[in-house]
Amino acid sequence: MSVKVLAPGLATTVQDLGRPGYYHVGIPLSGAMDRYALRAANLLVGNDEGAAGLEAVFMGPELEFTEAAIVAVTGADLAPKVDGVVQPAWTAFAVQPGQVLSFDYLKGGARAYIAIAGGVDVPVVLGSRSTYALGALGGFEGRPLKAGDVLPVGASGGAGAGRSVPEPLRRRPGNPAELRVLPGLYWHRLTETAQAGFFADTWKVAPEADRIGYRFRGGQPLSFVPREQPFGAGSDPSNIVDAGYPYGSVQVPGGTEPIVLHRDAVSGGGYFMLGTIISADMDLIGQLQPNTPTRFVEVDMAQALAARAERQAMLVELREALSLA
Amino acid sequence: MQTRYSFxxxxxVFVELDEGMSLEAFFKSLSITGAVREAQIKGVTEICPANASFQIKFDPDLIHPDDMLRELQSLEVAAEKSEHGLQTRIIEVPVLYRDPWTTETLMRFRERHQDPSGTDIEYAARINDFATVDDFIEAHSGAPWFVSMVGFVAGLPFLYQMVDRPRQLEVPKYLRPRTDTPKLTIGHGGCFSCIYSVRGAGGYQMFGITPMPIYDPRQEISYLREFMALFNPGDIVKWQPIDRAAYDQIEADVAAGRFEPKMRQIDFSLDEFNRDIDGYNRKLLEALR
Structure with a gap:
């Protein structure tokens, strides 16, 4: 079974849950930016949660199916259509041989996840099918899809159409968005005024927002505690001796525009980081459109772990709601 | 040196061994991360040494962050007592300095440079007080370099020069980053050199290029079949200046699957190195003869 790409969308990539274990040689986690949405799409079509699907950003692809298939689309509000007929989102639907899956325009969120029963069967590279485009690694020939590509699809487990994710389990970002931050890393480099201002200001998602990182602008520039720069750090007060950048860390080059690193993160560099977005909120970032007003909210470790437990509980509910039993 | 832990x-867990870069801080980072790997702490998914710090990624569902922190602190105590020794590799990297490709690129981005009238290597030679570019190349390629971090993008090594601080080459980064850098460019920014593993944006000064691939996601190059990235933190590099004929020959050998990097296993001792830097480096480089 295969799927032919008639039109690729804006930057559609093959993603699964990611490629951990190689960050020390600069190979990032990769995988779906909204992993919850990918899990949901996979469960709807009877796949393993970690099967590879397609991540479409802002605009959907056009895909022609050679054989009958069960498909589900989750995440962003990007309505799927089969031969022009709109299909319900967060719901498994059938596609017949020769039919074309396309998408309406984006009405909310940023990234839609397309799961096909059987999963996209590109080769596994370093334990994952995810695309890391900067390193030309994984996915379909290491790059976003192009018109004419033919995607191999694995054997379906035999799930049928019709199952749907209950409304309360469809996670969408708020507006303004709130991203919870555990201050740390080089937080002490900021003055108290800058620390307070970072959380008080409303920022906006900048147009430079992709799988590597999300940039924000619109808040007051951050000021630094004066110091003599350490050897090897570079002369700008926002510079540090190049260090590893955690997934989710918030760096602010020059103190002006915060950047949250995401699944295809650059793994290290010479800019200070003021803290890290908690794991419970990372999926949401991938659903933020440029210009979305965003507040950063300070939390401590106990709150971060409580939020993580809430997210786990939601996932357990999702699995129960979609179990084949 | 003052160790600082942060979540x-x-x-x-992010651990800064020192604010400033030094071989001592780097060695401590390597030593503790090595111990973390051996300890096989449950829940740990990434162990990343980097210059004067390191980070550990873990699954807090399997180990509480406070317990993770305590594990690392106890490994730090053990690392302090250990000897400053390292079993590692020394790898020769052939370099065509002043090559046509980085020269063409640096000319395209001249308005982003501190000195639009010259080339990057002329500028670096001048501000580091060398009379000629040849003298600068001799300093850059004379002593070995430690791979102190691999990252930014896949397989890109950062290298720290193994000389005393007054002799370390230092250059600022471009005023504004370039949008293009040829693959396999030898760059330098601050006190670090690097090899760009892929083509792309960059802010380091460009000195030359190597014909020896260091990253191959398709794993077709003979010596990258086992793993796609050549370098690991802790490797030692010797730049070997070559001319255009040698460059073309190596490139052809790589394409034909005949090229093997010159690479030897060695034992490195930080204490012996510190006692006699130049003498110890000479001994290290003999391994490549």
């Missing part, structure tokens, strides 16, 4: 969200 990077609920999934990382």
């Amino acid at each position: 990077g969200g609920d999934e990382h």
